[in-house]
Amino acid sequence: xxxxxxxxxxxxxxxxxxxxxxxxxxxxxxxxxxxxxxxxxxxxxxxxxxxxxxxxxxxxxxxxxxxxxxxxxxxxxxxxxxxxxxxxxxxxxxxxxxxxxxxxxxxxxxxxxxxxxxxxxxxxxxxxxxxxxxxxxxxxxxxxxxxxxxxxxxxxxxxxxxxxxxxxxxxxxxxxxxxxxxxxxxxxxxxxxxxxxxxxxxxxxxxxxxxxxxxxxxxxxxxxxxxxxxxxxxxxxxxxxxxxxxxxxxxxxxxxxxxxxxxxxxxxxxxxxxxxxxxxxxxxxxxxxxxxxxxxxxxxxxxxxxxxxx
Numbered sequence: 170x171x172x173x174x175x176x177x178x179x180x181x182x183x184x185x186x187x188x189x190x191x192x193x194x195x196x197x198x199x200x201x202x203x204x205x206x207x208x209x210x211x212x213x214x215x216x217x218x219x220x221x222x223x224x225x226x227x228x229x230x231x232x233x234x235x236x237x238x239x240x241x242x243x244x245x246x247x248x249x250x251x252x253x254x255x256x257x258x259x260x261x262x263x264x265x266x267x268x269x270x271x272x273x274x275x276x277x278x279x280x281x282x283x284x285x286x287x288x289x290x291x292x293x294x295x296x297x298x299x300x301x302x303x304x305x306x307x308x309x310x311x312x313x314x315x316x317x318x319x320x321x322x323x324x325x326x327x328x329x330x331x332x333x334x335x336x337x338x339x340x341x342x343x344x345x346x347x348x349x350x351x352x353x354x355x356x357x358x359x360x361x362x363x364x365x366x367x368x369x370x371x372x373x374x375x376x377x378x379x380x381x382x383x384x385x386x387x388x389x390x391x392x393x394x395x396x397x398x399x400x401x402x403x404x405x406x407x408x409x410x411x412x413x414x415x416x417x418x419x420x421x422x423x424x425x426x427x428x429x430x431x432x433x434x435x436x437x438x439x440x441x442x443x444x445x446x447x448x449x450x451x452x453x454x455x456x457x458x459x460x461x462x463x464x465x466x467x468x469x470x471x472x473x474x475x476x477x478x479x
Contacts, residue, residue: 195239217244222263295340364418365473390434412442417458
């Protein structure tokens with residue numbers, strides 16, 4: 170296997186790990202928000218409409234009915250919603266656009282032209298972040314969600330293609346903002362593996378990796394009730410697996426990563442998240458989560474074993 174093939178396979182594996190977490194969040198629900206479309210559904214809209222087109226053009230498929238039935242059904246409901254339909258570009262137009270883009274990017278000179286154009290625009294984004302942590306200010310907002318392609322997606326693409334656009338030297342503000350948004354994504358793999366692997370040296374390694382990242386999240390909560398401040402926001406929703414989902418999995422697997430002694434702010438945040446009245450209608454209760462993960466325990470443990478062999 171060539172280095173490019175190995176890097177691409179690693180990206181696909183990580184994408185499927187993240188999709189598994191989203192799949193669990195949709196259990197028994199029509200949308201992430203419950204019976205109606207909410208902020209998380211909008212933030213995840215690329216999975217519903219754009220991903221299928223990109224898969225068709227690129228020939229790489231990661232979202233299938235067999236592996237992710239809940240996500241696939243959610244995507245169908247989302248794109249067929251009468252209100253959403255009015256905001257989505259036509260599928261045929263997207264296929265044509267991405268097919269044309271793929272052909273152009275395969276030509277060296279054309280790609281260089283796009284790189285030059287992108288680098289002319291990046292200083293404008295850098296200027297917007299001057300003196301701010303996120304485009305929205307101290308916490309992520311809609312502009313940060315819209316610019317999320319500059320975070321984990323960009324990092325993965327740069328790793329595979331060898332083309333780097335954003336670096337600390339040229340764009341320090343953009344790099345810092347992207348790294349803040351991707352901190353939770355960086356935690357996803359060690360969190361997933363540490364909880365579902367059988368006891369042993371390999372699991373201990375992932376537990377160690379996860380615990381090296383937890384202090385960074387703990388620090389983000391210093392003096393705050395939620396990552397967003399006094400009320401839950403986008404980062405709190407993105408971190409929901411550290412709340413009710415984590416509590417249920419730890420009870421089932423006998424693994425404990427977060428406790429009051431080591432991570433008091435994260436532990437209190439999890440309790441506040443679970444008890445928040447606005448969030449309660451959007452999350453399954455403890456018994457539902459425990460029943461779901463107990464039923465699918467073998468599936469998850471088999472998945473992490475397969476990931477280790479890749």
